[in-house]
Amino acid sequence: xxxxxxxxxxxxxxxxxxxxxxxxxxxxxxxxxxxxxxxxxxxxxxxxxxxxxxxxxxxxxxxxxxxxxxxxxxxxxxxxxxxxxxxxxxxxxxxxxxxxxxxxxxxxxxxxxxxxxxxxxxxxxxxxxxxxxxxxxxxxxxxxxxxxxxxxxxxxxxxxxxxxxxxxxxxxxxxxxxxxxxxxxxxxxxxxxxxxxxxxxxxxxxxxxxxxxxxxxxxxxxxxxxxxxxxxxxxxxxxxxxxxxxxxxxxxxxxxxxxxxxxxxxxxxxxxxxxxxxxxxxxxxxx
Amino acid sequence: xxxxxxxxxxxxxxxxxxxxxxxxxxxxxxxxxxxxxxxxxxxxxxxxxxxxxxxxxxxxxxxxxxxxxxxxxxxxxxxxxxxxxxxxxxxxxxxxxxxxxxxxxxxxxxxxxxxxxxxxxxxxxxxxxxxxxxxxxxxxxxxxxxxxxxxxxxxxxxxxxxxxxxxxxxxxxxxxxxxxxxxxxxxxxxxxxxxxxxxxxxxxxxxxxxxxxxxxxxxxxxxxxxxxxxxxxxxxxxxxxxxxxxxxxxxxxxxxxxxxxxxxxxxxxxxxxxxxxxxxxxxxxxxxxxxxxxxxxxxxxxxxxxxxxxxxxxxxxxxxxxxxxxxxxxxxxxxxxxxxxxxxxxx
Numbered sequence: 001x002x003x004x005x006x007x008x009x010x011x012x013x014x015x016x017x018x019x020x021x022x023x024x025x026x027x028x029x030x031x032x033x034x035x036x037x038x039x040x041x042x043x044x045x046x047x048x049x050x051x052x053x054x055x056x057x058x059x060x061x062x063x064x065x066x067x068x069x070x071x072x073x074x075x076x077x078x079x080x081x082x083x084x085x086x087x088x089x090x091x092x093x094x095x096x097x098x099x100x101x102x103x104x105x106x107x108x109x110x111x112x113x114x115x116x117x118x119x120x121x122x123x124x125x126x127x128x129x130x131x132x133x134x135x136x137x138x139x140x141x142x143x144x145x146x147x148x149x150x151x152x153x154x155x156x157x158x159x160x161x162x163x164x165x166x167x168x169x170x171x172x173x174x175x176x177x178x179x180x181x182x183x184x185x186x187x188x189x190x191x192x193x194x195x196x197x198x199x200x201x202x203x204x205x206x207x208x209x210x211x212x213x214x215x216x217x218x219x220x221x222x223x224x225x226x227x228x229x230x231x232x233x234x235x236x237x238x239x240x241x242x243x244x245x246x247x248x249x250x251x252x253x254x255x256x257x258x259x260x261x262x263x264x265x266x267x268x269x270x271x272x273x274x275x276x277x278x279x280x281x282x283x284x285x286x287x
Numbered sequence: 288x289x290x291x292x293x294x295x296x297x298x299x300x301x302x303x304x305x306x307x308x309x310x311x312x313x314x315x316x317x318x319x320x321x322x323x324x325x326x327x328x329x330x331x332x333x334x335x336x337x338x339x340x341x342x343x344x345x346x347x348x349x350x351x352x353x354x355x356x357x358x359x360x361x362x363x364x365x366x367x368x369x370x371x372x373x374x375x376x377x378x379x380x381x382x383x384x385x386x387x388x389x390x391x392x393x394x395x396x397x398x399x400x401x402x403x404x405x406x407x408x409x410x411x412x413x414x415x416x417x418x419x420x421x422x423x424x425x426x427x428x429x430x431x432x433x434x435x436x437x438x439x440x441x442x443x444x445x446x447x448x449x450x451x452x453x454x455x456x457x458x459x460x461x462x463x464x465x466x467x468x469x470x471x472x473x474x475x476x477x478x479x480x481x482x483x484x485x486x487x488x489x490x491x492x493x494x495x496x497x498x499x500x501x502x503x504x505x506x507x508x509x510x511x512x513x514x515x516x517x518x519x520x521x522x523x524x525x526x527x528x529x530x531x532x533x534x535x536x537x538x539x540x541x542x543x544x545x546x547x548x549x550x551x552x553x554x555x556x557x558x559x560x561x562x563x564x565x566x567x568x569x570x571x572x573x574x575x576x577x578x579x580x581x582x583x584x585x586x587x588x589x590x591x592x593x594x595x596x597x598x599x600x601x602x603x604x605x606x607x608x609x610x611x612x613x614x615x616x617x618x619x620x621x622x623x624x625x626x627x628x629x630x631x632x633x634x
Contacts, residue, residue: 170403176358177398178391178418178469188417192408 009272016268022261030077037071041228044068051244061246064236069246072228073254079222079229080258083143083213084206090148091209092155092202096191099159104167104186113156120153129212133221140223143216147209158201162194169193196273203266207259214255230255304331305509306355306477311369311379313347313354316362322585324350326533328369332477337503337510339524339541341517341556345581347533348513352479356390357383373477392422395470395508399482401463405454411465412438412450418472437468440505441498460491464498471502478508484519496523517560521545526617529553532582532592535611539618549618549625551597552577591623599624 011017029036038057046066054061060069102113120128132146166172167190175189216222217231225232230251237247313325325347332338342348353359354366355378371378373394378386390396398404406414415437416430425433431450438446441464454462463483470478480499484492500523503510512520520527520541527544529537529552537550548554558575579596588594594604603623613619 170398170400171406173358174396174398174404174466174469175406176390177356177396178421179387179389180391180417180421181387184421189406193406 013268013272015264016272019261019264019266019268022257023265026077026258026261027081029074030081033074033078037068037074039068039071041067041072041075042226044071051240051247054246060250061244063233063244063247064240069233069250072233073230073250075228076230076233076251076254077258079140079227080210080213080255083147084210084262086144087147087151087209088202088206090144091152091205092198094149095152095155096159096198098152099156100163100186100191102156103160103163104182104190110160114160117153117156120150121157125150125212126215129216130219130221133216138221138224140227143213143222146216147212151205151209151212154205155198155201158197159194162197163190166190166193197270200266200270200273203262203269207262207266210255210258210262303333305334305336305373306511307331307370307372308351308355309370309372311351311354311371312367313350313359313364314367315364317585319585321365321367323367323587324364324533324584325354328530328533328535330528330535330538332509332511334476335503335507335509336526337500337512337520337524339520339527340511340513340530341515341520341527342530343515343581345584346530347584348515348530349481351530352396352481352511352513354379355479356394356396357381357386358390358396388422391418391470391475392473393475394477394479395473395475396479396481397463397466397470397483399485401459401466401486404466405462407454410451410453411457415465415469415472418469422473433472434468437472438465440471441465441468441502443468458491459487460494463487463491463495467495467498467502471506471508474506475508477511478503479511479513481513482515483512485514485516492519499523517556529556532587533584534592534621535619536593536621537619539620543618547626549620550593550622551599551624551626552593554626555596555598591621599626 044067049058049062049066050064052058052062052066058068058070060073063069063072098113098117102110128150129146132149133142136142136145172185172189175185180189213222213229214231214234217229218235220232220235223229223232225236233251234248234255237244237251240247307329308331309329311325311328312323314321314323316322328347328351330338340348340351350359350364354364355371355373357366357379359366366379369379373389378389381389405411409417412431412434415434416425416427419425419430419433420427423430423433435446435450438449443449443461443464449457449461454465457465467483478499483499484495487495496519499510499512502508512524514520524541526538526540528535529544529550531552537544537548537553539549544553545557548557555575555577559577561574577596582588582592582595588605590606591597591600591604591609594600597604601624607623609621609623611619611621612625
């Protein structure tokens with residue numbers, strides 16, 4: 001199978017293509033925010049043009065302080081994506097390590113880690129994040145920490161379940177019979193074979209983290225004003241919802257599109273990473 | 288019993304076997320307590336020899352092989368007794384670290400399912416190379432070269448191209464060749480082949496058997512061939528061990544076993560083999576089957592384990608377990624009324 005066929009096969013996955021393109025657009029938007037945004041999101045405030053309707057110059061209108069909403073939405077992507085990325089790196093690292101240990105060693109290790117995971121799952125994530133934020137104080141760095149420490153239980157459980165089935169696989173038995181050590185088997189044989197579902201849950205988790213960041217910023221615990229963050233913008237726009245709806249519609253739309261795109265992307269990834277689909281697509285015929 | 292054992296011990300030490308298993312017992316935990324799956328199994332393998340281990344499914348042959356390298360899943364499996372002396376050391380008492388240096392290096396294993404025994408996400412070249420990197424300590428480049436050599440040895444066509452391919456791009460026979468290549472990387476003195484051909488087509492089966500025999504000649508490894516197919520080992524093995532319900536019921540050379548089976552179970556197994564030309568010799572006959580099924584290891588008959596299916600069963604069989612009687616170093620049978628043994632105990 002050559003590169004060309006491979007790309008064609010990927011393009012046939014609609015979820016992946018649509019979700020992926022939107023994610024790519026949002027990522028590019030975040031990276032090139034200074035080039036895209038016509039105004040500075042923070043310092044270009046002008047009370048004379050406060051709460052103007054969307055028009056040719058201010059395509060998303062202006063907010064209470066006269067700042068361009070479009071520019072703020074564009075810059076807001078930086079906060080949201082960094083939250084999604086950084087918290088998921090922390091979550092996945094914790095979740096996969098604990099899940100590997102629990103699934104591979106079983107017994108008491110498994111009981112302890114699963115106990116911890118169940119405790120984490122029993123506490124609503126928002127409440128737990130709120131508790132951490134309350135003790136650390138509001139701010140972006142603390143938000144990363146709070147969300148990074150609260151949401152690993154899903155990837156932990158998925159990893160553990162995958163390891164449990166993978167460690168009974170014949171190739172793992174064969175690896176034991178070849179004298180491979182535990183570390184070599186865990187990281188060389190088992191880990192690559194379980195990464196698919198973990199990747200999917202990570203992508204979906206990123207969408208969830210972005211929503212949570214919006215929620216925490218809405219509650220005033222996330223990025224502090226005047227930093228442009230979608231949740232924070234929604235929070236400050238709630239009083240003007242009927243007088244200046246564009247203040248809440250556009251950041252809300254941005255959250256909606258980003259979360260939807262990440263979910264579609266995650267679904268698409270799951271479809272191509274599912275081994276049953278792989279066999280169907282590749283046609284696994286020996287040449 | 289002990290006397291007999293010491294007798295064999297004395298005999299065996301003279302030939303210096305490569306592997307000597309003695310009194311191996313394995314049980315598996317179940318909700319109703321431990322179930323003995325392998326009971327007092329003892330045998331030996333001489334250097335360079337092919338030994339066939341035959342038995343029905345569930346007779347404990349795979350568990351026996353796996354426990355030689357302490358590979359049975361534990362829990363639920365436990366090796367409860369026995370010794371397995373390999374090159375002067377007891378494998379069963381060896382710490383895991385030392386055992387890992389033997390696995391894949393001095394003793395290798397091939398499994399039944401070539402379709403699933405290879406890591407689906409690693410190219411076969413890398414998989415073979417990893418064995419060299421682990422046991423020989425080769426560099427990446429060296430390991431690749433050695434892996435390519437192994438692919439050539441197991442007669443994979445276009446080995447350079449195949450190196451980069453993944454298991455799903457290969458047929459079952461091809462994958463079994465890769466498994467054999469991986470097993471033989473470190474020139475093992477003992478190769479344990481656990482039903483290596485069961486999952487393959489008949490034509491591929493004979494190719495793989497030929498390859499194993501060829502490889503044995505090249506590498507000088509002894510082979511423990513586990514199978515339920517007597518036909519597979521008739522032409523390859525030198526000695527045969529027959530297992531039934533976790534016990535060895537008969538051992539002997541291929542000729543002895545095939546020409547003059549002493550245990551009714553071995554005899555019944557041979558009778559149930561379709562033989563070409565049987566009709567010409569004996570006229571039209573129905574192929575014999577063994578009535579009944581293998582007893583549940585949790586609920587074995589009080590006497591001989593085969594007593595509930597044996598055509599020659601007597602009263603003593605139902606309440607007294609027969610011992611494994613050695614007539615000589617090669618030949619032994621566990622039966623109160625062995626079929627072909629003469630009055631002087633010779634086969």
